[in-house]
Amino acid sequence: MDTVVANWTAGVAGWSAEQRRRLAGVNPYVLDSLLALFSAAVSVWSVWNDEVDRPWWVYALAVGTALPLPWRRRRPMSVAAASGLVSVGVSVAAHSSMPQIPVYAVLAVYTVADRGRDWQRMLLLAVVVVSNVVGTRSADGMLFSLLLTVGTFVFGSLVRELRRLARVEAERAHEVGLRAASDAARAVAEERGRIAREMHDILAHAVSLMVVQAEAGPVVVRSDPERAIRTFDTIADSGRDAMVQLRRVLGVLKEDGAGPQLAPQPRLAELGAVAERVREAGVRVRLELPGPGHVLPADVEATAFRIVQEALTNVVKHAGASAAEVRVTGTGDVLEVLVSDDGRGVRPRADRAVSDWSGGRGLVGIRERAAACGGRAEAGPRADGTGFLVSARLPLGAAVLVERARA
Structure with missing residues (x-):
C-alpha cells in the first residue's frame, strides 16, 4: 500500500512539474487573453441571468470590464483602474447584474498586489475597502466582498514575497556558485604552484650538481683518476636521488584524491646528504x-x-x-x-x-x-x-x- 501511495505521489509531482513547464512556455498575453474571455463570459452570464432584461449596452459594459486584462502584467494599476471604472458603470446602471464573483476584479487586485509599486498597492487596497463598504447594499454582501478582494490582495502579496525570496535565493546560489568556482580555481592554482615548486627544487638541485660535476670530471680524469671516479659517482648519486624524489611526486599525482598531505615531506636530517653533494661540487x-x-x-x-x-x-x-x-x-x-x-x-x-x-x-x-x-x-x-x-x-x-x- 505504501508503495502504491508513493508511486501515485511521485506521478502527481512529476505531472505537476511537467504542467508548470508547459505553462511557463505559454505566451503571457495568450494566457491573459484567455482569462479575459473567461471573465467576460462570467459577466455576460450574470447579466443574462438577471431578473430584469438589460439593454445591449449593459452587455457591452460587462464585456468592457474584462477588455484591459490582457495587459494586466505590464500595466497592473492602469488595468485595475480601467476595469474598476467600467465596473462602477455596471454597478450604477444595473447593480443586480453584477457577478457574484467578479473575475476581472480578482485578477486586477491580485496583479497589483503582486506586481505593483508600493504606493499603488496601498492605494488600491484603500479604494477596494472603501468601495466595498460604501457600494455594497447589504452587510452580508459587504462582508463577502471584503473577504474576496482583501483575501485576493493578501494572496497576491504572499506570491510577491515568495517571488522576492526566490530571487534572493537564486542570487545567493549564484554567488555561492561563483565563490565555489573561485575557490576551486584558487585551489588548482595553488596546487599547480606547489607541484611546480617541488619539480623545480628537485630538478634544479640535481641537474645543477650534475652539470658542475660533469664539467669538472674531464679536467681531472687524467691528473687525478680517483677524484674523477668520485665525481662520476656523485653525478650518479644525484641522478638517482632526483629519480627517487620524482617518483614520489609523480606517485602522489597518480593517486585519485591524493592531497598535499600525501606529498613528499623531506626532513632536515636529509640536508647532510645535500651538503655532501655540494661539497663534491667544490x-x-x-x-x-x-x-x-x-x-x-x-x-x-x-x-x-x-x-x-x-x-x-x-x-x-x-x-x-x-x-x-x-x-x-x-x-x-x-x-x-x-x-x-x-x-x-x-x-x-x-x-x-x-x-x-x-x-x-x-x-x-x-x-x-x-x-x-x-x-x-x-x-x-x-x-x-x-x-x-x-x-x-x-x-x-x-x-x-x-x-x-x-x-
Missing part, C-alpha cells in the same frame, strides 16, 4: 641543524629543507663561492633559516633594500614556500656587496609549543 659547506630532540611540524621542516636546498643550488650555479654556511635554529616559536656564501654576490643599490631584491624563479619559490607556512623569507646580496644571504622565519605553530611544554 663548495665547502658548514651545516648547523637543530638537535634530534627538537620537535618540528612536518610542513615547516619540509619548507626549511626546500629553502636550504634551493639556496645551495643557487650557490653552486651562480655564486662562484668557495664556502657556504647553513644555520637552521629554533628560537622560541620560530624556526630561523640562514644560508650565506662568500661568492661574488650582487652589487647592492642604495635605493633598494635587501628584502626588495626579487631574484629569479627559485628565490620567488623560496618566498612562496615561507608564506605558505605563515612565515617570511628574504634573499639578496650582503650589505658589503660580497656574498649572498637567504633568510627565512617560519612559525612553529601552537601545537608544537604545547607539545614542548608537556615534554
